[in-house]
Amino acid sequence: MAVESEGAVENNGVVRTAMGFGSIMNNSYGIGRMGIWRMDEMGGQATPLHRMDARIKILTVFIFIGFVMSFPRYEISALMPFFLFPLVLMGRAGIPPSYIFKKVLIASPFALAVGIFNPWLDPAPMIRVGGIFVSGGWLSFLSILIRFSLTVSVALTLLACTGIQRLCDGMGRMGVPQVLVVQLQLLYRYLFVVVEEGGRLGRGLALRAGPRSRITLRTYGALVGHLLLRSLDRAQRVYQAMASRGYTGETRMMHPPVLRRVDLLFLVGWVLFFGVARYWNLAGQMGRLLIGGGR
């Protein structure tokens, strides 16, 4: 289903409306090739990792983030072993790491903006690398960037190696309120519908006003208001169709995930690794081993 919907949209939705769409929509979310369709495709794969109980993956990811965030602010080298976790997940699930890291780059401005002041605010030298003194601020800034890459890439990987449907299902079984789970599923379903409606509006606007027209406030109110009304009507019809086919808010799966021993091993194994990497600086040890002490 995932593939079909992508193909359909690529052929008669986004690509053909791309001109009108692009002119009014500042497409910062990358709904196109890089965006959610690609993510949807990856989440829909059927590797053993994809089929693993989503609860285990969610739990492990949260523990991972907790460990990463617990490091003191100047930490750099001891964080490195933690890259193993997202990279192994990507490897096992057949997700190209370049895709994830491109998305991480796109998302980085806020962490960059807040962290970039550290070098100015904390200029006291802390280490020396080849004759150049490096201040504490640069260390903590670098540390923020590494933490950011770790936590964000693991969140993206969680979705890419699970898929939204299984993720929602797992959240439901972990005790997340049903209202919120259904809300997430429907939001995801409707995202495609609304973006298509937006594409049609954009094409209409471009045909009438020219592709580079600026949108005034009055036009904006009408445009977004129309998008709202049309999306609501469309959603109502979609929902009625779903309800008349027996949708009650809960998803019935053909292969409901069962908790196997492998899953528990996955959890315990990774948490052990995180613990070891948190309390012994594996990278530092290796570096000393390699260049002979360094005392």
Place this chain on the structure above:
Amino acid sequence: MHMADALMSPAVGGVMWAISGGLLAWCSRQVRRLLNDRMIPMMGVLGAFIFAAQMINFSIPGTGSSGHLGGGLILAALLGPYAAFIVIASVLTVQALFFADGGLLALGCNIFNLGFFPAFVAYPLIYKPLVKSTQGGLRFWMGAIGAAVVGLQLGAFCVVLETTLSGISDLPFSTFVWMMLPIHLAIGVVEGVATGAVVLFVLKARPGLLGEPVDSATPPGGGRKVIIGLLAATLIVGGVVSWFASTHPDGLEWAMAKVKGKNTLESQAGMSEKLADIQATTAFLPDYGFKKSEPSQGESSSWPAPSAGTSVSGLVGGLLTLVLAVGAGWLLRAKGRSKTMES
């Protein structure tokens, strides 16, 4: 203004998750009573609508820049506070998972910052009483812009508070506040104008749509419950977070110490204790790697003298580990990538 995992300590993240989780559970219970066949798809599609609407920009006259809808306020105007809070939470979850906006542990913070204030403060206390049934006019625009500004200011202030309490960023509290609040004042005005424009259109095009769903079963004392909830949340935030700040060595006092200047001798004991803490836990500076600093550097004797040997070992080790991690991921990749999709 999404908080990022990278800027947070686990304590702050955990506390904010607990608060947002509690609010979500409470809102879910409230919403379930209102839920009907119109409400379910409406909530879902409005979440999706926020995404699409955030991609449409209008030009701001005279500035050359452009603005768009923020989301929280219009959701509250269309759905009422409880459902709006849940929709905002779902939007932020999808943003965190699909677009790497914020992070998973920061999600608790983000839901609170961007959901609680528009839905439970700005909407009931400013928007609703001012806008009521007006269609345009001064009161209407004051309500829309005022609510958007207040909601965003409170949210931005919370971002500053959470960042400072976490102590990962060096930005002093006051500097950060003066950076964030003016920027978000401008953003708030733009959001208020955008929300107002859309609400006006909807009011004219389909008058029955706006206004939160009425729950006949709600006793009139519902407002008091909201206020009690607000108070409780404030107390939890104020009490618990500040407690963490005082026990957490990297917290607010750290930022305060920064503001006062780090080489002041008056707090010598506290500073050197912290520095020892940093020394003990910083990978680049394993405890045996320091030379005792020269007497000429007397006043900053607590600063570790840079030691080239250990720094390089850390650098080499770090890079090597990264290479190994990449290699492991590559070796362990699924053989013969399965392209089969589950239907």
